[in-house]
Amino acid sequence: MNSIPHIQPPKFFLRFFRWFCDPAIMEDIEGDLTEMFARDIDSGNITKAKIQFSVRILGLFRPGIIKKIGRPSLSNHSSPMFKNYFITSVRSLVRSAGFSTINIVGLAVGLATFSLIAFYVYSELSYDRYHVKADRIFRIVENLRTENEELFQSTSSPPMGPRFLKDFPEVENYVRLQQWSLLAQRNDISSYEPETYIADSTVFDIFSFNLVKGDKKTALREPFSIVLTESMAKKYFGNEEPVGQTLKMDYDNYKVTGVMEDVPENSHFRFSNLISFSTWSRNNKDYEDRAWFWNGFHTYVLLHEGASVENVRSKMKDFIKRNVKEAGMYYEDLPLQPLSSIYMAAPRSWENGTRGSMNNIYILSIIAVFILLIACFNYINLATARASRRLKEVGLRKTLGALRRMLIAQFLGESLIITIVASILAVGLVWISLPYFRGLVESQLSFSVLPNVWYVAGVMIGLVLFIGLLAGAYPAYIISQFQPVQIFRSSTKGIFGHNGMRKVLVSIQFIISIMLVAGTLLVYDQLDVVRNQDLGFTKKGVIVVPTNGDTAIVNYLDAVKNELKRIPGVVQASGSTSTPGQSAGNNYTEIEMTDGKMSPTNINFIYADHDFLSTYEIKLIAGRNFQRDVKSDDTTAYLINETAIKDFGWTPEQALGKKVRGRQGGKIIGVMKDFNYRSLHTKVEPLMVAMTTYVGRMSIRLEGTDLPTTIANVKTKWNELIPYLPFDYSFVDVEFDRQYKADQQLGKVAGVFTGLSMFIGCLGLLGLTAFVVERRTKEIGIRKVLGASIPSVVLLITREFIWLIVIALAIATPLTWYFISRWEQNFILQAVINPLRFVMAGTVVFLIAWLTISVLSIRAANANPTKSLRME
Amino acid sequence: MNRHQLGEFEEIVMLTVGILYKEAYGVAIIDEIEARQNRKVSIGALQTVLRRLEDKGYLTSEFGEATNVRGGKRKRYFSLTSLGSRILRETQEQRVEMFNAIPRMAFPKS
Incomplete structure (x- = not known):
């Protein structure tokens, strides 16, 4: 029985089992599991044994086996207790409607921005992945060495594809594409079609473009055949049947042999129509076979299933030596780019289609996380600050025997309620702002890019839970820590001892705000430099x-x-x-x-x-x-x-x-x-x-x-x-500046989100000030009675925040400096980073924060002291 | 009597515990049911039922010896309590009584 003692059952599941199982019955069930596992191992198949072990444990995860939550003695009361938690939570939310609104709105805006950016990032990263064979498709690119330089080109020469197919058993197929810009004419419609491509007839075998009409085997075989996308077919043929008709492009008549679905948005190159490769090669046979250094095509190869690209790569030197005669220049290498990496790869010369920027993706993701953090910090700050309001409740619960973990559960639940309400609001916000966001990032962002609905919903729910726990954990920890006696002490000092944490969180918010503001300003500086640079030719007019x-x-x-x-x-x-x-x-x-x-x-x-x-x-x-x-x-x-x-x-x-x-x-x-x-x-x-x-x-x-x-x-x-x-x-000039489209977009997007993050940050600040003012009402009253002026009272409240902003500025400056100078490496001409921008950013953040704080503190300072002192 | 209605699977588990007499622990019960009834029994389902029957007082259990193959974990042997065996007997009698009450004509001739 003890023949294979070394094989252990899956650790993770075992640990999971030990975690959920009722300790009273754990030992023997675990013994049973181990025995059955050992028996499965003996029967030979280790993987199967492990899988069965895991499946059994999942099967055990059911009521009756799972340990009871809470002490067994309380288990009978747990349901009414939770009801009570829920009621008190909702009551406290409703009672302090202002603070709840701040929390909910802040979290909702944060969640909405986060989802929008996540959507955009996802869609940017999804480029070309819709092709069924995407993981087997590679683009041949060239590192060409001439006597004077090395050229990195995205293009390759016409014999490349056929020779790859012949020489490498791993290669299953190839397709060559070349972009043409033709003037299409039919009846009275005449318009340029700059997104015309000639393509080998194999294009439909390699890429997953859907041919709606026509035969994909023959559609691009004959010279002067053309396959239109649905939108182009509609443009020139309206409701007529296009297949079989002719379309004049430049000086030639093309026969429409097929109609295909429009090329999906997330494709690294898009076209309005495809023309048969033979249209070109018919008169250029010599070029097609021998022009090894005429790099006019984008060539994609499809590898056989299971073939490794490393194999092909390892034989490349040999391939080049065998096929390409040196003609004063030679190929240093012919790298193969995986299809799905092309969109984000550093552009080579003569790229087809537009390219994304990984940099921008990183920057946007960071902004998204920042905004969400700011919103969470708001919640943490306000919840801990206002904890004193809940003291009596907590004290009473503790006196009546509530355990700490029950209180933690209660306050986590409370933050979950807020997050869930916020997420419902966020869905509405996303719905409303999606069209504007599409305009902002100049992308269609169609929902078809997303994976199936359940997956998205699952991620969303996961996110909401995560945020709820993230925001709720610290306040729950603090509040559940209160000792009942403290309520009856006259001083509340001990309770606000965690003020340090709040200060840290508020400074982080300020740091983020300053970084975003300064960063945006500097991005615009750089774009200005680039746009106004003397290019050596006149582009204006x-x-x-x-x-x-x-x-x-x-x-x-x-x-x-x-x-x-x-x-x-x-x-x-x-x-x-x-x-x-x-x-x-x-x-x-x-x-x-x-x-x-x-x-x-x-x-x-x-x-x-x-x-x-x-x-x-x-x-x-x-x-x-x-x-x-x-x-x-x-x-x-x-x-x-x-x-x-x-x-x-x-x-x-x-x-x-x-x-x-x-x-x-x-x-x-x-x-x-x-x-x-x-x-x-x-x-x-x-x-x-x-x-x-x-x-x-x-x-x-x-x-x-x-x-x-x-x-x-x-x-x-x-x-x-x-x-x-x-x-x-x-x-x-417009066309030239379009080359900075990605950079300009970054500037615009960063600008908008900076505004949003400031908004959320200010909401939190407003809440905190309101709380401080409320807590110090009497102090302010006494100060005024003793002759304090209104400005000195305002200063009293704002002083704390001013210090935080100064510290934040000191931390944010070097960070931003570093990130922006790295970003500017993208340009050969870099703007000098202007220190004044940091001063400006600091001032802007300070002014906005100060205005936010002042609104409430001035009101507090102006209040009649008799009112605040008469309360008791 | 209604209060002591046994579910089908509960009944089978109790019968098996009876059959195995002093050897009725988790894996053995599963093996026995699978052999006799030609059906798959998941450990999750079995353990839930065992605990439920124990809570109701039909079964009782005690720890046995620890063996190496079980990673040093002891076995828990189940046995019928007197209440359990009474319920089981009553259930069986009920079944037989009902079976006998079927008029002969109701069986299709074969």
Whole structure:
């Protein structure tokens, strides 16, 4: 029988059993359990034995086995006793309605904010997890080493996916995607669809996108097939059946082969339609097979079930060596990003879709917890402060034989009642504020993101219980500690001996408030710096209109520009492939080095016309701009930026005349002063500008005070010249600043929640002051009789709080300093942290706190002493 | 007599305690019922019933020896009290009486 003595039954369940079981019958039942467990072990299956052991214990958790709560002698009275607890609790809540309201409102606002932020955080963290195969999908990204730098790109080249499938037995499938922006036209609707993607037909096998109509095997097989999302189908086809019809996109007619559900909100990239990959590859077979360094695609691979990504990773070096010929540059590594991590990962270049920020998630979570803490502290403060009110009740109960744990249960119950009422109110608040919150965080926050209702409800109930216990534990402990004799003593000093704890809690509240206020101010400082920084080009007053390479514009570019320039208020116009603030494509280019050798590199390119520099007021520090009278400029002239020549180790003058072999052979004719063509999150990267006839976007610089009129005039002219192209303009500065969207959001959200936390904190302060004033009514009366002035009485009450604020300021400053300077590391340009901001934050918090306190203390100070002294 | 109505499971447990005579402790009772009745008995259900029957005074119990396999915990042996055995007998008699009262025609011929 004693063959396997070492296997122990699950500890946790055993401990649980010992905890709940009636001690009178515990020994033999435990013996039975041990015996049965030993027998199960002997029969072989250890796991099964452990599970059965646990199941048995759970089965024992039932009345009759569970030990009786309270002393057995009292057990018969427990139910009326609880009824009595409940009644006295409710009575005391109703009697001090003011304090109860403060507690309930504070907790409700705290819980509501907490839930809203938790909802947002959850939805941010849920990105891409809805795909059934999410844990097996990885994105191939590239660490590309050129002679001068290492590039971290989110994109990969077209042969990558097929070769992965061939070489790695772990890979089950792949899909390549590339974003296009096309002008869709049908009947009289014409509109840009910038969220168009070409995709391999495997896209539906890998991702869990739901095809409503059409066959997912064939939908994206033929060239010029298109699958629309439901909303895009509705936009162009209304109530017609779209499948089988054609849709004109740019210059081609596409056949609609399917309709799919809209891409869920929580996807790291979203699209309005998918175009078959063959539409592109049909004419680019050579590129598709061999362009190992043309990184135009986002490639996702699906691994076989049970295959390990580490296996694939370990063979990567070999894979690269075997497949990719070095061509002056090589792949350092091809990391595989797990699908669900992409949204929060540090962005690489050429990311598809928007990215979240883990930083913001942390900051928001901290704020949420802070707000909840402030609300709990309010409760603790008020409950302990007002404990004296309950002295008689507690004393009486104790004299009649109440045990300490019964009193603790009573007061915990009381805090639970308050929390439950508060949570009901909080649900209402969340309901009302959800639409505003959605606007604030600029996210749809649909409920479909959440897991099933019971899970959410369970978590909510858990939270409410936790908060109730957290807030109630300390007051219950303090109150149940009272000795009945103390009630009859004349001095109540001993009872308020725990004042220290209250001071600590109030200071923590102040610390949190000051940190939030100062933090918000500093976030805005940083955003101001970023927004007002001289980017090296003019973004104010420049509007951009997409043209997508329209042939009329390409052929008559100068004529169109001249027509536009004749409108008053229009200063300059220029066509280019891309504009600052947009991702500029990078191209394989060879550049002549100082020793005369041609060095290959991958460099960012903007293709533009003669007026690009003058439209954006980009300065040249050497050489010349493109010139109309030098015909060869059209094909052989290159401009390069400062960063690039520093990388190559040239002076601006040395750069001029260096040979370039890119799309066409040519020479460098000018060096541009650096301008931030991307956000200040990243450094300026090397850039070249060459001429093009392809106009993807038209930039128009306006001046004058009446921009709306000028824009209206431009629009009229535009519609006259090119009536079929929508004048779908946007401001460059707005578009550029959109790159700071996440940061701006953080500022806004932090601002709102700072306000809320101040509000809750003030509620608590108001309650505390009311209590202090009430307790010192007689003292104030006597002081006044003896000739104290009103200000001195007010000071008497406020003095304590002022000290707390000073201490809080001293603690909050270094903390905030630390956190903000860490946050600012996100930017290459950091605002200097202004110490004045802390003074401001301290003053703001002080003023608000002081106002809160004063309202009551001034009233107390003004009260007629005869009234307060006549009470007895 | 109504006050002493036994539940079905209670009755079976009491019968088993009787059958096992001096060997009626938790695991043995479970084994016996499972063997005779071909049904699963959970320790939770059994222990609750045992305690209930003891409270009612139908069963009594005493600790036995401690064995190694039980982690040093003693067994608790149950036995029928005189009240318990009377109730049990009455219940059985009641059943038989009722069974005998069924008119013969009520049984379908087989």
